Amino acid sequence: MGFLGDVVNWFGDGSHWSGNDGVIHRLTEHVQISVVSIVAAALIALPIGFLIGHVRKGGIATVNISNIGRALPSFALLILMVQIFGLGEPSGVFSFIGSFPTFVVLVAIAIPPMLTNTYIGMVGVDPEVREAARGMGMSGRQLLRGVEAPIALPLVWAGIRTGAIAVVATATLAAYTGWGGLGRFIIDGLSTQDYVQVFAGALLVALLAIVFEFGLAGLQHLTVSRGLRVRARPGGRVEDAVPEVAPTPAVPARPTG
Amino acid sequence: MIKVRVRFPGRALGAMLIGLTLVLAAPALSGASPSQGGNKGSLTMGSKNLPGAQVLGQVYGQALAKGGYQMSYKENLGTTEVVFAALQNGDIDLYPDYMNTVVQFLGGTGGADVTQVKSELDSLLQGKGIVATTPAPAVDVNGFYVTKKTASKYKLKTMSDLTKVAPKLRFGGPPECQDRPLCLGDTSQQLYALQFKEVKKLDTGGPVTVKALEDGNVQVAELFTGSSVIPKDAVLLKDDKGLQGADNPVVLIREDKNTPQLDATLNKVSAKITTAQYRKMTLAVQNQKQDPSDVAKTFLKNNKLI
Numbered sequence: 001m002g003f004l005g006d007v008v009n010w011f012g013d014g015s016h017w018s019g020n021d022g023v024i025h026r027l028t029e030h031v032q033i034s035v036v037s038i039v040a041a042a043l044i045a046l047p048i049g050f051l052i053g054h055v056r057k058g059g060i061a062t063v064n065i066s067n068i069g070r071a072l073p074s075f076a077l078l079i080l081m082v083q084i085f086g087l088g089e090p091s092g093v094f095s096f097i098g099s100f101p102t103f104v105v106l107v108a109i110a111i112p113p114m115l116t117n118t119y120i121g122m123v124g125v126d127p128e129v130r131e132a133a134r135g136m137g138m139s140g141r142q143l144l145r146g147v148e149a150p151i152a153l154p155l156v157w158a159g160i161r162t163g164a165i166a167v168v169a170t171a172t173l174a175a176y177t178g179w180g181g182l183g184r185f186i187i188d189g190l191s192t193q194d195y196v197q198v199f200a201g202a203l204l205v206a207l208l209a210i211v212f213e214f215g216l217a218g219l220q221h222l223t224v225s226r227g228l229r230v231r232a233r234p235g236g237r238v239e240d241a242v243p244e245v246a247p248t249p250a251v252p253a254r255p256t257g
Numbered sequence: 258m259i260k261v262r263v264r265f266p267g268r269a270l271g272a273m274l275i276g277l278t279l280v281l282a283a284p285a286l287s288g289a290s291p292s293q294g295g296n297k298g299s300l301t302m303g304s305k306n307l308p309g310a311q312v313l314g315q316v317y318g319q320a321l322a323k324g325g326y327q328m329s330y331k332e333n334l335g336t337t338e339v340v341f342a343a344l345q346n347g348d349i350d351l352y353p354d355y356m357n358t359v360v361q362f363l364g365g366t367g368g369a370d371v372t373q374v375k376s377e378l379d380s381l382l383q384g385k386g387i388v389a390t391t392p393a394p395a396v397d398v399n400g401f402y403v404t405k406k407t408a409s410k411y412k413l414k415t416m417s418d419l420t421k422v423a424p425k426l427r428f429g430g431p432p433e434c435q436d437r438p439l440c441l442g443d444t445s446q447q448l449y450a451l452q453f454k455e456v457k458k459l460d461t462g463g464p465v466t467v468k469a470l471e472d473g474n475v476q477v478a479e480l481f482t483g484s485s486v487i488p489k490d491a492v493l494l495k496d497d498k499g500l501q502g503a504d505n506p507v508v509l510i511r512e513d514k515n516t517p518q519l520d521a522t523l524n525k526v527s528a529k530i531t532t533a534q535y536r537k538m539t540l541a542v543q544n545q546k547q548d549p550s551d552v553a554k555t556f557l558k559n560n561k562l563i
Binding site for chain 2: 033079082083086087089175176177178179187191192
């Protein structure tokens with residue numbers, strides 16, 4: 001109980017919550033860089049995924065190129081980015097990015113699951129459904145927006161959620177470049193052998209990841225068509241193909257670190 | 258710049274190359290006398306588990322081999338606690354360590370003055386059957402660096418000069434710096450009272466800190482004088498009030514193995530080990546993953562010691 005008791009006391013100490021080094025400020029920074037990176041990655045990955053899934057060309061090549069982001073160790077990429085951009089803390093309009101080297105790393109790990117799942121979701125649309133839509137006189141754009149994208153959406157969300165969890169966990173690296181985030185508790189704690197603080201920081205990261213997961217699941221629930229939800233009409237054919245709850249991601253969660 | 262701790266393939270390859278060289282060179286060597294000084298007996302050299310300490314072990318060992326001693330090595334043994342005990346037990350006959358570290362390990366106070374710390378070391382070693390050589394000039398300690406531009410802009414030469422202008426400057430160093438007495442912690446505050454505009458927590462004497470100093474993200478950076486890559490443009494501020502310990506390399510020798518000749522050979526080598534030379538050797542092993550014995554050989558040849 002000793003160690004866990006210390007952790008509980010750590011959270012009970014008001015001085016750990018306020019100020020520049022406090023939980024509130026670090027949590028805000030962590031959420032900031034995570035959200036910015038997830039949104040940026042989605043803005044890059046989803047249009048490309050929808051497009052290559054729609055035209056059904058160049059999918060394998062694109063997915064493999066994006067997977068470079070997963071193959072590169074995040075820490076190595078971070079140091080490389082620091083060598084190129086320095087500490088890279090933008091001021092003015094772009095200050096919302098926080099730490100540019102970390103931002104690049106986070107976008108690089110978030111793109112592959114988002115892109116791959118979007119592509120797989122699009123390719124998985126039943127050819128008969130596409131034919132029917134074409135037969136109704138739909139244009140390519142109408143087919144994409146009205147038929148393919150909504151059907152692919154549960155898998156797209158699975159990709160976003162997988163990417164988001166990786167981003168929240170990996171954003172701890174921002175502390176290594178002198179920036180903030182919850183990683184400060186972990187990195188500073190490790191370098192002063194303050195393992196209570198390390199554990200507290202890790203716990204906060206884990207809790208934040210869970211919050212993101214639930215938040216995104218909520219967004220998914222709001223955006224996915226009722227007819228595509230498993231619980232709405234179990235037994236249907238389409239529903240079997242694309243279950244909403246805990247869909248098996250086409251790309252397994254990336255080990256972080 | 259990224260530390261990858263996979264040494265064995267390189268080592269194995271190096272060993273194979275050395276082996277091949279020996280096979281090829283054996284006929285040529287057999288006629289030549291292996292040393293200048295004749296056979297002076299055999300010695301076992303130990304070393305600590307730090308890149309710099311391993312190079313030092315090889316530097317002193319190869320110089321002694323050249324001087325006519327039959328050398329064998331027990332390298333990478335551990336920290337001072339382990340290696341000092343091995344020396345006392347007679348598992349090894351001598352090994353290089355760092356003066357202030359040994360003094361503190363033996364319960365002394367240590368300090369910044371080389372002469373004082375040496376005499377403290379000598380008195381602490383009395384009755385233990387161990388003697389220490391004259392310290393080498395090198396030190397691997399916390400160094401506060403600025404760029405030449407910053408130095409000339411604020412007329413900075415010493416750490417004391419920094420006290421007044423610190424509030425205008427950003428500092429970058431290890432995350433633990435403010436908790437460490439010799440970095441920005443209490444002892445440092447008592448001597449220099451450095452209150453920077455901002456303290457950036459970066460890496461521990463590594464590439465992030467170096468880059469931040471080069472780019473001007475920080476104006477003052479804490480790096481290690483003997484084991485960090487020091488940017489060309491950087492100036493070390495003189496520790497004029499003696500914050501950093503006199504952690505100069507010394508060789509600790511079992512008294513029963515020590516001779517004036519041995520001592521003279523070691524001191525001749527020590528005199529050449531400056532901080533810049535020590536850093537060059539440490540980085541060759543630590544960052545470029547070169548073999549300590551090759552690095553030591555190059556150093557000894559360049560300084561005409563073998």
